[in-house]
Amino acid sequence: MSRWKAIVSYDGTNFLGYQVQASGRTVQQEIETVLKKMHKGLAVRIAASGRTDAGVHAIGQVIHWDSALTLASEAWKKALNAMLPHDIHIEKVERVNDDFHARYGAVKKTYHYHLHIGSEPNVFNRHFAYHFPYPLALAPMREAMERLCGTHDFTSFSSARSTVEDKVRTIYSYEVQERGQELIFKVTGSGFLYNMVRIMTGTLLDVGQGRISPAAIDEMLLAKNREAAGKTAPAHGLYLYEVQY
């Protein structure tokens, strides 16, 4: 048996999310179905860096699996891509040590959130960016992003449904880039709680509209209460961009 790591991109639009569920199409199920075929009916379980919700996209999701097949990296990639549906693409496959773990070994993750700020909706990116046609002041948003950086208890910025005990995470960088009619928010951290990026995005939109001040971020962090922060921004603007080990 040897262990394989893959970088996977997917268009989350037509998935119920990453993780296998009782019913409905998921990324994990699609990849495991292909692996099962490659292993003559033997089930192969994959592990991912983390789940993504329905509608959330990935550019650099990372998975691993164990296999007795003796294939070269390029052959794995070709075989998987030939059998996978077109909304999932394997970008890279490499052999890794047996102690590599896609989830437990992740030390940094980067998410991007895409806002379409044009006044008109765009039919071509309606699944790929959140349309927000209201004026936004970037300077206070940048100040709020700086206040989110660092090590904090992010309870206020995680779904009340989150079950993890320890809600302390570190954000290493948080920036926003203007690209045509899009704003792209890029955040890198030690890890993210359930819905954390989407709640931070929703809160930044409140700051950008002047509904709250950047300094309010500090109070929200201290409150440790989901109701202190802003709304959860929609899933379809979010991309899991990169996972570092």
Next chain:
Amino acid sequence: MSRWKAIVSYDGTNFLGYQVQASGRTVQQEIETVLKKMHKGLAVRIAASGRTDAGVHAIGQVIHWDSALTLASEAWKKALNAMLPHDIHIEKVERVNDDFHARYGAVKKTYHYHLHIGSEPNVFNRHFAYHFPYPLALAPMREAMERLCGTHDFTSFSSARSTVEDKVRTIYSYEVQERGQELIFKVTGSGFLYNMVRIMTGTLLDVGQGRISPAAIDEMLLAKNREAAGKTAPAHGLYLYEVQY
């Protein structure tokens, strides 16, 4: 009764094309369904600058219709967009003279064809650009585009299924723009025969790969035979960009 003109964009992915058919979802049918609702059950027929095939997109399709409703342009636009599905968007509505005709009044049309030339497929634009990961020499392609410009009989560059008599058209400009991993071909002409842009694109790809010389374009035009030209490029890279009156 007054006549209204609208500029319409649509993502052609989930349509069987523009024109109403016996069964299946079309752009015309979706818009006429909404107009019928707005006219309390009275059927309203729309006319478009031309049809687009299944999978072909539009950024600037133009339609017109007649109505006894007394609405301002902005009210038309709002009402239509509120009821239309998200893959169709009305960009603009304006009142026009009774002699305006979306089809017969068109004097110039511009189509864009998007090629994704990166080595890897991109899950996010798989419906919006044709993936062509092979080397292309742009200089001979540009020469071929110049040879297509002007007034010619384009029989060789139209589907054998085309039923129009007169196959003489004028191409005013044909250029290619590089944008990141995309090549965008922009062609403006007096009008285009059935599949003409897609056949010209397929032929340009032959030129770009060195399979034929740019000068071969002249012979193809003279042949007046569909089999003289290259393959029909896929629908999903094509956009009806603009119609001028």
